Amino acid sequence: MELEIRHLRALAAIDETGSLTQAARRLGMSQPALSGLLQRIERNVGGRLFFRAEYGCLPTPLGAEVLNEARVVLSGMAAIAERVGEWSRRGLPSDPLRVGGYCGFLHIEVSRWLHDQPWCSGVSVQEDIDERISVDKVAIGALDLALVYRAPLSGLPQPQGVRSVVVHPQEPVFIALAHDHPLLSLPAITLAHVAEHPWVDEPPGTTRWGTYVNQVCRDHGVVLEQPHSTQCLATMLELVSARFAIGPALATSRDHPGAIAIRAIEDHPLTQELRLYYRPGTTVAAHIEEIHSQVVAAFHRRQGCNAAYDLWWRDRGRALALTG
Secondary structure, X not given: OOOOHHHHHXXXXXXHHOOHHHHHHHHOOOXXXXXXXXXXXXXXXXXXXXXXXXXEEEEOHHHHXXXXXXHHHHHHHHHXXXXXXXXXXXXXXXXXXXXXXXXXXXXXXXXXXXXXXXXXXXXXXXXXXXXXXXXXXXXXXXXXXXXXXXXXXXXXXXXXXXXXXXXXXXXXXXXXXXXXXXXXHOOOOOHHHHHOXXXXXXXXXXXXXXXXXXXXXXXXXXXXOOOEEOOOHHHHHHHHHOOOOEEEEEOOOOOEOOOEEEXXXXXXXXXXXXXXXXXXXXXXXXXXXXXXXXXXXXXXXXXXXXXXXXXXXXXXXXXXOOOO
């Protein structure tokens, strides 16, 4: 008979209680069954492990040696169980990886790739329009990975226990217009041109984005008239398609022939920084370089989404996609 973990637990229970009866109760078995198990263990090791006396069970010298080794093994097993529990609480590897942030098509591109990795058991995609919420969720363990666009403003410290890697330090923000909008006849659209038309964007004060847009407009001496507010992309696109307004668009947005056109603003006055946020000691942290590479590859594959993107990617975007 080869000693097993259950045998070691039985020996430890007898030693700790000093009684076969109490040890059997702790182990959830009858006293005769435990006594028979102990006899088989002793035959296996080739000697008595406990003295049976009227005042209880005491380890023999051989028993003391066996118990010392048994406790090392049991301690190791407990450490393994705790480590497994920690990984499980982090969402690794048995739970789906929770991917959040607010960055358009990248959520799906990255999530599709993650889903196919042997170290990922599934993906849960979540989205928050406010970058601060996404980063805080990573900090408290509610998200495993956040792909976040940050407005280039000061005053947003990185929470303790959170790491990040930059994908694009300055990705331009384009504009979405109706396919027959008069601005499309211009060779180049400036911020001043944009300010001549109604603007649709998120409600003022929703995130730091509105503060940043106002700051850029002040620096350029223009004011955006915003009669329409929405947090719903579908509503914004309907307003744009109906020529009620023009609005901001990620550089990776797709043209919709006959409905929506995506164009750059000359000199790219509006930009955002794209970062990946994660916690150290997690599966995401162990594979962050692979994830970063996949994000950059997704940008490369996005060529053809609109002409302005292709031009930016060729001239600047490819270089801005950092390698580490």
